[in-house]
Amino acid sequence: xxxxxxxxxxVIVGFFIALPASAEIDIKEVTSAGGINAWLVEEPSIxxxxxxxxxxxxxxxxxxxxxxxxxxxxxxxxxxxxNLDAQGFAREAEALAAQFSYSSHGDGVSVSARFLTENRTExxxxxxxxxxxxxxxxxxxxxxxxxxxxxxxxxxxxPNKIAGRALNxxxxxxxxxxxxxxxTIDSVSALTRDDLVTAHKNALALDRLxxxxxxxxxxxxxxxxxxxxxxxxxxxxxxxxxxADLTLAGGTAVVDFDTPQSVAxxxxxxxxxxxxxxxxxxVMNVVLGGGGFESRLMTEVREKRGxxxxxxxxxxxxxxxxxxxxxxxxxxDRVGExxxxxxxxxxxxxTEGATEDEVSxxxxxxxxxxxxxxxxxxxxxGIMVGMQVDGMPIDYIATRxxxxxxxxxxxxxxxxxxxxxxxALTFVVVGKPxxx
Amino acid sequence: MLRTITLAIGVACAALPAFxxxxxxxxxxxxxxxxxxxxxxxxxxxxxxxxxxxxxxDEQPGVSGVAHFLEHLLFKGTETLEPGEFSxxxxxxxxxxxxxxxxxxxxYYQRVAADRLELMMTMESDRMVNLQLSEEDILTERDVIxxxxxxxxENNPGALFREQMSAAQYLNHRYGVPIIGWRxxxxxxxxxxxxxxxxxxxxxxNAILVVAGDVQPDEVLDLAQKYYxxxxxxxxxxxxxxxxxxxxxxxxxxxxxxPRVAQPYLTRSYLAPERNSDDQKTAAALTLLAEVLxxxxxxxxxxxxxxxxQKVVYVGAWYSGTSLDKTTFNLxxxxxxxxxxxxxxxxxxxxxxxxxxxxxxEEQLDRIKMQLRASQIYAxxxxxxxxxxxxxxxxxxxxxxxxxxxxxxxxxxSSEEIIAAAEMVFDKRKSVTGWLxxxxxxxxxxxx
Numbered sequence: 001x002x003x004x005x006x007x008x009x010x011v012i013v014g015f016f017i018a019l020p021a022s023a024e025i026d027i028k029e030v031t032s033a034g035g036i037n038a039w040l041v042e043e044p045s046i047x048x049x050x051x052x053x054x055x056x057x058x059x060x061x062x063x064x065x066x067x068x069x070x071x072x073x074x075x076x077x078x079x080x081x082x083n084l085d086a087q088g089f090a091r092e093a094e095a096l097a098a099q100f101s102y103s104s105h106g107d108g109v110s111v112s113a114r115f116l117t118e119n120r121t122e123x124x125x126x127x128x129x130x131x132x133x134x135x136x137x138x139x140x141x142x143x144x145x146x147x148x149x150x151x152x153x154x155x156x157x158x159p160n161k162i163a164g165r166a167l168n169x170x171x172x173x174x175x176x177x178x179x180x181x182x183x184t185i186d187s188v189s190a191l192t193r194d195d196l197v198t199a200h201k202n203a204l205a206l207d208r209l210x211x212x213x214x215x216x217x218x219x220x221x222x223x224x225x226x227x228x229x230x231x232x233x234x235x236x237x238x239x240x241x242x243x244a245d246l247t248l249a250g251g252t253a254v255v256d257f258d259t260p261q262s263v264a265x266x267x268x269x270x271x272x273x274x275x276x277x278x279x280x281x282x283v284m285n286v287v288l289g290g291g292g293f294e295s296r297l298m299t300e301v302r303e304k305r306g307x308x309x310x311x312x313x314x315x316x317x318x319x320x321x322x323x324x325x326x327x328x329x330x331x332x333d334r335v336g337e338x339x340x341x342x343x344x345x346x347x348x349x350x351t352e353g354a355t356e357d358e359v360s361x362x363x364x365x366x367x368x369x370x371x372x373x374x375x376x377x378x379x380x381x382g383i384m385v386g387m388q389v390d391g392m393p394i395d396y397i398a399t400r401x402x403x404x405x406x407x408x409x410x411x412x413x414x415x416x417x418x419x420x421x422x423x424a425l426t427f428v429v430v431g432k433p434x435x436x
Numbered sequence: 437m438l439r440t441i442t443l444a445i446g447v448a449c450a451a452l453p454a455f456x457x458x459x460x461x462x463x464x465x466x467x468x469x470x471x472x473x474x475x476x477x478x479x480x481x482x483x484x485x486x487x488x489x490x491x492x493x494d495e496q497p498g499v500s501g502v503a504h505f506l507e508h509l510l511f512k513g514t515e516t517l518e519p520g521e522f523s524x525x526x527x528x529x530x531x532x533x534x535x536x537x538x539x540x541x542x543x544y545y546q547r548v549a550a551d552r553l554e555l556m557m558t559m560e561s562d563r564m565v566n567l568q569l570s571e572e573d574i575l576t577e578r579d580v581i582x583x584x585x586x587x588x589x590e591n592n593p594g595a596l597f598r599e600q601m602s603a604a605q606y607l608n609h610r611y612g613v614p615i616i617g618w619r620x621x622x623x624x625x626x627x628x629x630x631x632x633x634x635x636x637x638x639x640x641x642n643a644i645l646v647v648a649g650d651v652q653p654d655e656v657l658d659l660a661q662k663y664y665x666x667x668x669x670x671x672x673x674x675x676x677x678x679x680x681x682x683x684x685x686x687x688x689x690x691x692x693x694x695p696r697v698a699q700p701y702l703t704r705s706y707l708a709p710e711r712n713s714d715d716q717k718t719a720a721a722l723t724l725l726a727e728v729l730x731x732x733x734x735x736x737x738x739x740x741x742x743x744x745x746q747k748v749v750y751v752g753a754w755y756s757g758t759s760l761d762k763t764t765f766n767l768x769x770x771x772x773x774x775x776x777x778x779x780x781x782x783x784x785x786x787x788x789x790x791x792x793x794x795x796x797x798e799e800q801l802d803r804i805k806m807q808l809r810a811s812q813i814y815a816x817x818x819x820x821x822x823x824x825x826x827x828x829x830x831x832x833x834x835x836x837x838x839x840x841x842x843x844x845x846x847x848x849x850s851s852e853e854i855i856a857a858a859e860m861v862f863d864k865r866k867s868v869t870g871w872l873x874x875x876x877x878x879x880x881x882x883x884x
Contacts, residue, residue: 046816048813086733086743087739090734091734097806097809099814116810116813143746153699154699156698157696261586291527293511293527294523294524303520305576306575306579306580309583309586330586331583334583364528365530367530368529368530368549369530370530371479371481372547375479375481375818375819376478
């Protein structure tokens with residue numbers, strides 16, 4: 001499919017999708033002459049385009065001893081490219097009023113761009129330079145490295161970051177997910193310009209690229225623009241990492257840190273998006289601790305006892321691991337009680353299940369809130385690229401609420417019994433918690 | 437996060453879209469309630485907001501945090517709604533709801549399918565005047581706001597530092613008191629405090645309805661008349677005057693130390709004029725001054741301190757002119773390791789002095805103005821954000837006309853006016869300089 005040089009006809013497959021609140025999102029699947037695939041929604045009413053690129057892999061591709069290389073590389077893409085130095089690049093982008101943002105995480109590298117119709121070609125040429133011809137000038141490397149190190153130093157004294165690092169280290173063993181993709185002070189200090197060039201080759205390649213665009217552009221216009229923008233990327237990048245072995249032994253680990261409010265994170269095994277029970281688990285999570293003020297955890301921990309400002313649970317689906325996680329923050333002398341209540345609610349839902357009323361309220365929340373997400377070019381482009389990364393069909397938007405509505409109280413209670421595992425519920429608490 | 441406080445730190449104010457003139461309608465109901473409708477028909481969704489011209493700076497001394505506390509309590513039920521039923525009903529209708537409090541306003545909103553607008557108005561108009569509170573609601577929710585303060589402020593040395601900076605900047609005005617409240621006063625807030633604030637400020641003649649999304653203005657007006665128009669105005673609504681600042685005649689300095697600080701930095705705030713109705717020129721010049729000095733990668737301070745001299749990891753300048761009373765212009769510098777805060781401060785002062793001497797680079801100003809024009813296009817992609825801008829401006833003493841001419845006022849600012857604004861605002865006698873450090877510098881000096 002990505003046969004370069006072979007000119008194929010532009011392929012456009014259209015889907016009219018009726019959203020529950022009767023919006024229609026007309027997604028076109030576009031394949032450029034160069035073989036780059038993209039999902040497009042034409043929205044000519046505002047003269048700009050939101051373009052989203054996602055490269056699978058991300059910081060998990062860091063080579064041994066080079067932790068933080070992908071993150072630093074991504075931070076340098078607009079700090080020198082082609083003939084432009086960092087200031088030159090910024091001046092061009094500002095003059096065009098084009099907005100580019102580049103970020104990395106454990107499963108991918110994300111590039112978000114917004115550019116005006118009136119200077120679309122110039123804006124995309126600038127974006128192309130940053131993706132294809134970054135130069136990683138030494139002065140820029142040192143400047144951005146100093147920013148990353150400053151962030152790492154701050155992270156060492158931030159209770160939320162400390163909790164995240166401690167939990168990941170405990171859960172993910174020797175998988176890349178176990179350590180921060182930002183690297184450590186030592187590993188980032190040791191990175192060389194060559195490491196960044198390698199990270200660039202490893203992470204940005206056609207074999208892991210997903211594209212979506214929304215705005216003032218047609219399918220016929222998009223194909224050639226994508227070839228010009230991305231056609232020169234290498235065909236393949238570094239091999240992706242394999243699945244993570246999870247260690248969830250239960251218990252509560254305390255990381256001592258002198259601060260008035262303890263931060264707690266917890267995890268147990270999650271569920272794969274492909275699992276037939278995924279939607280039942282999704283609805284169950286809204287009952288337990290997802291969604292809004294009505295969840296059991298919010299009711300019990302915040303509304304009834306005033307133990308926290310916020311308590312949440314969430315299904316975490318990563319490329320190579322699935323977790324069911326949660327978070328809470330309570331004063332040091334109250335966090336113990338909060339954790340007891342959370343553990344009790346976890347066990348209670350597993351054994352006693354949810355009520356018909358809770359399940360129908362959770363479904364109403366999920367199905368009603370879904371169309372609210374499609375509220376702008378930028379947000380629709382983000383959703384569409386995420387769907388592609390997750391391997392969802394192009395008609396997913398139309399069928400998603402039906403899948404939620406098909407979940408019964410029996411489904412939820414079966415999943416609650418199978419999935420919720422109070423013994424595996426592993427807590428990390430950062431602070432000076434009393435009585436834990 | 438839920439039921440949030442708007443951060444006390446402002447961001448540079450972006451322009452409002454020129455197209456707003458065509459998409460925005462406004463009315464005033466007989467009881468004095470203002471109605472603003474912003475149309476966006478791309479998706480069948482609506483944002484329904486009620487903004488009160490009352491925030492933390494309207495509180496009485498001694499009950500700091502009561503405006504925000506009451507905001508939480510508005511979810512606790514009315515004569516016809518059980519505690520929690522408001523949010524549960526929004527959720528059951530597939531919407532989401534929340535509220536936020538700042539110095540100059542308190543606002544409540546729901547985002548929901550456009551055909552549920554009437555239900556939202558039924559409930560929101562109900563709690564404008566029919567709130568029912570029990571002593572028990574009060575005590576549990578007071579624990580919640582104290583945990584909120586723990587999360588936002590006590591656990592974050594940067595937030596504690598900013599709180600002290602504001603307190604040092606405002607001697608007499610309530611902008612010196614944190615929105616969330618001083619902890620010792622929050623701990624004593626009671627039912628009477630909350631109800632006193634509620635009866636004084638929650639009334640249609642002190643409120644603005646903003647409805648944005650897939651709606652027709654005449655339909656919104658009909659519904660607004662039916663639900664909000666029937667609530668009597670509060671005849672005792674006080675005039676909105678607050679204690680004002682005395683002239684600042686002496687520079688103030690402070691050092692805040694906390695072992696949780698990993699990255700020392702310094703910040704300087706200068707007392708500055710805000711946007712005023714029919715008089716936005718000075719605020720526009722200050723807005724552009726913040727952009728020129730510290731807005732983007734190519735800004736003057738970034739270019740000089742980060743790129744040329746490599747003295748700082750980060751430098752920024754910002755000014756938020758949308759404020760009822762005097763605001764601040766702020767500069768922040770994070771020095772590179774090895775450079776002391778004292779040296780960093782000298783470099784900052786020198787760079788600002790050099791800028792005033794050299795003047796504005798016209799090409800840079802052109803780029804900034806191009807971005808401001810483009811922001812009017814990008815803003816049309818986010819109608820919720822636009823609704824927020826209207827709400828903030830209207831509760832800060834501005835009019836619809838002020839909001840709609842603001843982009844033109846910004847475009848008209850000359851480089852001479854920017855320099856004049858810099859000379860006016862950068863008066864050290866009207867400033868507070870704060871250092872945030874991990875170790876107590878004063879204690880070290882004593883032991884040396």
